[in-house]
Each structure stands twice: as C-alpha cells, then as structure tokens.
Amino acid sequence: MLRQCVAPNQKDWVLKLPAIEFALNSARSDTTGFAPFVLNSGMMPKSMIWESRSEYPGVRTFAQKMKDAIMSAHDAIIAARVKQTRQANKHRRPAPFVAGDLVYL
Numbered sequence: 001m002l003r004q005c006v007a008p009n010q011k012d013w014v015l016k017l018p019a020i021e022f023a024l025n026s027a028r029s030d031t032t033g034f035a036p037f038v039l040n041s042g043m044m045p046k047s048m049i050w051e052s053r054s055e056y057p058g059v060r061t062f063a064q065k066m067k068d069a070i071m072s073a074h075d076a077i078i079a080a081r082v083k084q085t086r087q088a089n090k091h092r093r094p095a096p097f098v099a100g101d102l103v104y105l
Contacts, residue, residue: 031080032073039073042066 005016025036026044037044042062097103 031077033076034069034073038069042069 002013002016002020005020006013022045025040028035032039035044042065
C-alpha cells in the first residue's frame with residue numbers, strides 16, 4: 001500500500017505513513033468482520049470529511065456494543081480457523097513415518 005502512495009523519488013514516504021495507518025486500521029478484516037479501530041476502541045473514528053453522529057450515546061450502550069463486537073469477532077475467527085483447517089486437510093497426506101523409524105531432527 002505504501003508503494004502506491006509514495007512519489008517516484010520515494011522521498012515523501014514518511015509523510016504518507018499516518019494516512020496509510022489510518023486506512024489500514026479502518027479497513028474491515030475478512031477474518032474478524034471488523035476494522036481494528038472497532039476492536040481496539042469500540043468505534044470508528046469520525047470521518048475527516050463529513051460530520052457524523054455518535055453511534056454510542058451512553059456508557060452502557062457503548063459497553064454492550066463493544067462486548068458484542070468482540071464476541072462476534074471471536075466467533076468469526078473460530079469459523080475462519082475451522083474453514084482453513086478443512087481446506088488444509090483436503091490436501092494433507094498421511095505421515096510417511098512409522099514408529100521406530102530413524103529420522104533427522
């Protein structure tokens with residue numbers, strides 16, 4: 001991503017880091033279904049261009065939404081692990097070793 005934003009002379013990459021970090025932290029993960037901002041702070045930062053209303057009017061509501069987000073992310077991670085394990089096991093061969101074989105470690 002950094003390569004796409006930096007000028008051809010590559011002298012301005014340091015200036016681009018905050019915007020790239022913001023973009024990565026606000027991008028939704030396919031595994032968890034949430035952006036890192038949501039899982040770390042419970043909300044997305046306000047838009048830099050448009051004004052937006054707060055999604056969390058009260059502390060209890062905020063805490064409940066945060067708990068729901070973390071539980072949902074946890075479930076999504078477990079589901080992704082199961083799916084990835086099934087896919088990996090489709091091509092897995094049995095071990096060519098049997099008890100008593102000499103092997104290098």
